Amino acid sequence: MPPDFEPMEITLRDGRRVLVRALGRADEDELLQAFDRLGANARYMRFMHAVREANVPRLRRVLDSFPEKGLAIAATVPAADGIDIVGSASFVLGSGGDDCEFAVTVADGWAGAGLGSALMTALVDAARRRGLKEMTGFVLAENAPMLRLAIRLGFAVKRDPDDYSQCVCRLGLGGEAAS
Numbered sequence: 001m002p003p004d005f006e007p008m009e010i011t012l013r014d015g016r017r018v019l020v021r022a023l024g025r026a027d028e029d030e031l032l033q034a035f036d037r038l039g040a041n042a043r044y045m046r047f048m049h050a051v052r053e054a055n056v057p058r059l060r061r062v063l064d065s066f067p068e069k070g071l072a073i074a075a076t077v078p079a080a081d082g083i084d085i086v087g088s089a090s091f092v093l094g095s096g097g098d099d100c101e102f103a104v105t106v107a108d109g110w111a112g113a114g115l116g117s118a119l120m121t122a123l124v125d126a127a128r129r130r131g132l133k134e135m136t137g138f139v140l141a142e143n144a145p146m147l148r149l150a151i152r153l154g155f156a157v158k159r160d161p162d163d164y165s166q167c168v169c170r171l172g173l174g175g176e177a178a179s
C-alpha cells in the first residue's frame with residue numbers, strides 16, 4: 001500500500017517555506033535528531049510525561065506499520081546534512097479500523113507560524129480520504145496552545161473522565177472506512 005499523501009510545499013505566516021511529505025522507515029534517523037532537538041516542555045506536552053530518550057523500538061514498530069496502520073507526515077527544510085524535520089503529525093488506526101488517534105509536534109523555533117495547524121489540517125484531510133470516521137487525540141489539560149488549535153480545527157474538546165489531567169479531542173470525519 002503506497003502512502004496516500006501527495007507532498008506539498010507550504011509557506012508559513014513568517015514567510016518560511018517547508019515541504020510536507022509522508023514519512024517512512026528511512027526517516028528514522030531524522031526523526032531521532034528532531035526528537036533530540038525538542039525542548040523538555042514540548043516533549044512533556046507531546047508524550048504527557050517527562051521523556052529523556054526516544055523509544056527507538058517503538059518508533060520502528062510504528063513506522064513499519066505505516067501506511068497500513070496509519071500515516072506520519074513531516075515538514076522538512078534543507079539542512080547541511082540533507083534535511084531537518086521541523087514538525088510532524090501522525091495518526092494511528094484504532095482497533096476497529098475506522099477511527100484513529102493523532103499526535104503532532106512542532107520544533108521549538110518553528111512554533112506560532114501556523115505549522116501545527118497546517119500539519120493537522122493535512123492529517124485530517126488524509127484521514128478523510130482514507131474514509132475514516134473519527135479522529136481522536138489526548139492532550140494535557142494544561143496544553144492550552146494545542147487545545148486552542150484543536151478547537152480551531154473543529155475538534156470537540158472534553159476532559160477525559162478517566163484521567164482529569166487530560167482532555168480528549170474528537171473530530172467526526174464523516175467517512176466510511178476503506179476496507
Ligand SMILES: CC(C)(COP(=O)(O)OP(=O)(O)OC[C@H]1O[C@@H](n2cnc3c(N)ncnc32)[C@H](O)[C@@H]1OP(=O)(O)O)[C@@H](O)C(=O)NCCC(=O)NCCS
Binds near residue numbers: 102143
Ligand atoms: C501545539 C503545537 C503543535 C502548536 O504548533 P504551532 O505550529 O505553534 O501551531 P500554530 O502556529 O498553527 O498555532 C499557534 C498560534 O499561532 C497562531 N496562528 C497560526 N497561524 C496563523 C495565521 N495565519 N494568522 C494568525 N495567527 C496564526 C494561532 O492562532 C495560534 O495562536 P493561539 O495559540 O494563540 O490560538 C506546538 O506548540 C507543539 O509542538 N507543542 C508540543 C507538542 C504538543 O503539545 N503536541 C500536542 C499533543 S499530541
